[in-house]
Amino acid sequence: MASIKKPTSEKVLKSTLTAGLSAQEGLDLYTRMLEIRECEAQLNSVFAKNLFPGYIHSYLGQEACAVGVCSVLRTDDYIVSTHRGRGHYLAKGMALVPMMCEMFGKANGICGGRGGEMHAADPALGILGGNGIVGGGIPYATGAAYSAVLDGIDRVCVVFFGEGASNQGSFHEALNLASAWSLPLVFVCENNLYAEMTPFKDSVRVVDVSARAHGYGIPGVIADGTDVLAVKEAATAAVDRARAGQGPTLLELKTYRYGGHFQGDPCNYRTREEEQEWQSRDAIFRLRRQILAQGLQKEATLEDLELRMAATVAEAIQVALDSPDPEPSSALLNVYAD
Amino acid sequence: MTSKTYCWALIDAMREEMERDPNVFLIGEDVGPAGGAFGGSRGLLKAFGPLRVRDTPISEEVIVGLGVGAAMTGKRPIVEVMFIDFFGICLDQIANQAAKMHYLYNGSFKMPLVIRTMVAAEMGIGPHHSQSLEAWVGHVPGLKVVMPSTPRDAKGLMKSAIRDNNPVIFIEHLGLHRMKEEIPDGKEILIPIGKADVKRIGRDLTVVATGLMVGKALLAAEQLALESIEIEVIDPRTISPLDIDTILTSVRKTHRALVVSSAHKPFGFGSEVSAELMEHAFFHLDAPVGRLTPPFTPQPFGKGFEKFLHPDADRIAAKVREMLR
Numbered sequence: 001m002a003s004i005k006k007p008t009s010e011k012v013l014k015s016t017l018t019a020g021l022s023a024q025e026g027l028d029l030y031t032r033m034l035e036i037r038e039c040e041a042q043l044n045s046v047f048a049k050n051l052f053p054g055y056i057h058s059y060l061g062q063e064a065c066a067v068g069v070c071s072v073l074r075t076d077d078y079i080v081s082t083h084r085g086r087g088h089y090l091a092k093g094m095a096l097v098p099m100m101c102e103m104f105g106k107a108n109g110i111c112g113g114r115g116g117e118m119h120a121a122d123p124a125l126g127i128l129g130g131n132g133i134v135g136g137g138i139p140y141a142t143g144a145a146y147s148a149v150l151d152g153i154d155r156v157c158v159v160f161f162g163e164g165a166s167n168q169g170s171f172h173e174a175l176n177l178a179s180a181w182s183l184p185l186v187f188v189c190e191n192n193l194y195a196e197m198t199p200f201k202d203s204v205r206v207v208d209v210s211a212r213a214h215g216y217g218i219p220g221v222i223a224d225g226t227d228v229l230a231v232k233e234a235a236t237a238a239v240d241r242a243r244a245g246q247g248p249t250l251l252e253l254k255t256y257r258y259g260g261h262f263q264g265d266p267c268n269y270r271t272r273e274e275e276q277e278w279q280s281r282d283a284i285f286r287l288r289r290q291i292l293a294q295g296l297q298k299e300a301t302l303e304d305l306e307l308r309m310a311a312t313v314a315e316a317i318q319v320a321l322d323s324p325d326p327e328p329s330s331a332l333l334n335v336y337a338d
Numbered sequence: 339m340t341s342k343t344y345c346w347a348l349i350d351a352m353r354e355e356m357e358r359d360p361n362v363f364l365i366g367e368d369v370g371p372a373g374g375a376f377g378g379s380r381g382l383l384k385a386f387g388p389l390r391v392r393d394t395p396i397s398e399e400v401i402v403g404l405g406v407g408a409a410m411t412g413k414r415p416i417v418e419v420m421f422i423d424f425f426g427i428c429l430d431q432i433a434n435q436a437a438k439m440h441y442l443y444n445g446s447f448k449m450p451l452v453i454r455t456m457v458a459a460e461m462g463i464g465p466h467h468s469q470s471l472e473a474w475v476g477h478v479p480g481l482k483v484v485m486p487s488t489p490r491d492a493k494g495l496m497k498s499a500i501r502d503n504n505p506v507i508f509i510e511h512l513g514l515h516r517m518k519e520e521i522p523d524g525k526e527i528l529i530p531i532g533k534a535d536v537k538r539i540g541r542d543l544t545v546v547a548t549g550l551m552v553g554k555a556l557l558a559a560e561q562l563a564l565e566s567i568e569i570e571v572i573d574p575r576t577i578s579p580l581d582i583d584t585i586l587t588s589v590r591k592t593h594r595a596l597v598v599s600s601a602h603k604p605f606g607f608g609s610e611v612s613a614e615l616m617e618h619a620f621f622h623l624d625a626p627v628g629r630l631t632p633p634f635t636p637q638p639f640g641k642g643f644e645k646f647l648h649p650d651a652d653r654i655a656a657k658v659r660e661m662l663r
Binding site: 078080111112114115119121122123128129131132133136137138139140141142143144145146147148149150151157169170173174176177180181334335336337338 | 361363389390392394395397399400402403404405406407408409410411412413415427430431434435439440441442443444445446447448449479480482503504
């Protein structure tokens with residue numbers, strides 16, 4: 001990969017589904033994760049050069065979560081995202097250039113530059129927005145799921161959030177209502193260990209967010225968020241259950257945020273050793289190794305893909321940098337709908 | 339013509355709109371088999387079934403949130419938050435999510451959401467059920483806020499709110515629930531949002547009153563008429579967007595204005611109307627704009643406190659006389 005160096009020490013961890021991985025599936029998952037990785041890595045460089053307007057909440061390290069979950073969704077399924085949403089948007093299929101332009105607040109961004117780094121949406125792809133409020137998306141995800149119930153369509157909604165949001169009342173209210181009403185909603189908690197800059201373990205008595213599911217009478221499942229195939233397997237079960245009208249699942253993905261809460265956060269609340277330990281399990285390198293070990297793709301094919309992806313993302317960022325800012329007076333439009 | 343209470347007029351409005359559009363549904367605490375904590379949804383469960391009229395857990399944040407997500411995905415939800423005092427625990431979904439969804443995503447989503455709620459000032463229910471908090475929501479761009487004072491207005495505004503593609507905070511007053519008015523049968527009643535109503539024509543002073551205060555202002559007008567003082571009484575009906583033009587037209591005629599409200603004075607509805615009048619009618623005013631509101635205290639429970647704190651017809655009349663002196 002062009003922008004990310006291979007970890008110095010690489011852990012060899014077994015994946016759950018290696019045996020059944022097809023060449024196409026492996027390539028698709030790899031491509032999606034690579035796209036997110038390149039975006040996040042290159043955006044960090046742009047930020048470091050002071051060319052990014054605002055803050056970056058990097059998804060670096062969590063790619064397998066979004067990609068594994070969204071790989072089992074249909075186009076008409078809904079997702080609700082967070083302040084750390086680029087991975088979710090791309091995994092659900094949002095076009096790269098309009099998304100990138102939105103991140104830079106440009107006129108040709110997918111929301112006309114109004115959302116910026118924490119917000120993007122595309123109703124045609126079921127992408128119902130990000131959020132600037134931790135836990136703010138969880139309540140309204142229930143409504144998207146209820147729309148499907150009212151319409152009698154087997155559509156599901158997936159709501160992403162972090163372990164920090166699991167301490168908001170909104171999480172508990174939504175989990176309870178979704179359980180009581182058997183809504184087709186999957187709660188996906190990406191537990192990256194840090195709620196902004198506070199270790200999760202200092203804020204709760206339980207070890208696992210998923211343990212909270214039991215109090216609401218629904219399955220609480222843990223999957224390795226650094227293994228895209230494990231994520232996909234767990235998400236398949238949760239989505240199937242929701243689609244069959246059997247109600248929600250709380251799926252906790254154990255993962256790690258390589259960067260800080262935002263770029264520039266010095267991460268003085270965690271150790272470099274811990275960071276290296278997690279990076280040694282890197283999801284993208286793990287999948288790459290599996291693909292090669294099983295002979296599903298030639299290394300030259302992957303290298304070619306990696307170079308092309310790096311170039312595609314670089315081009316998207318350049319388009320965003322070169323794009324016009326929104327017309328300032330357009331701020332007055334669309335306050336109310338007709 | 340049939341005589342309808344404010345409460346039944348609202349039920350009729352919801353029933354008519356639910357018959358008209360299958361995307362309309364109602365959720366909230368006790369709206370189903372109980373028919374509403376104050377009877378505000380009687381008969382709807384039977385008429386529309388348990389998916390479209392549904393009791394929720396006591397979880398205001400997710401009640402409103404469910405409405406937000408459903409509205410984004412093609413439905414026209416009515417969600418009930420029993421008292422406006424409870425907005426304190428769901429204001430994120432109202433002010434950050436519902437209000438901004440259309441704007442933030444540059445028109446990608448519409449937000450046809452009605453949040454039905456209640457002010458119960460002067461109803462003897464204590465400090466957590468008696469506040470008039472319309473300013474909390476009137477301050478947020480993207481929200482519409484209505485506050486009807488008669489059965490006919492309640493019905494017509496509810497129907498308009500349900501058909502509106504924006505989040506509408508629909509504020510009832512519990513003290514008006516049994517008020518009766520003749521409402522024609524079989525005729526569509528739609529009161530436009532953002533249109534004030536002149537409830538009584540006068541020449542000497544304009545009283546702008548909301549909610550429960552409209553009736554009190556009309557009683558005061560009768561007292562004053564005996565003294566040959568004719569006040570004009572305007573009910574804005576919509577708090578936001580405020581129909582300031584109707585108020586300005588009146589004040590340019592009467593040259594005096596008094597705002598009467600159950601809400602507190604500082605940063606409140608009266609302050610807003612007063613500021614608009616200063617900006618747009620200053621040279622028409624013969625006296626400073628007056629505001630008559632409860633004093634800046636919470637609402638204590640004990641007998642006598644409410645009468646002491648809230649404006650009534652006598653106090654409105656006295657204030658008018660003082661302003662005309």
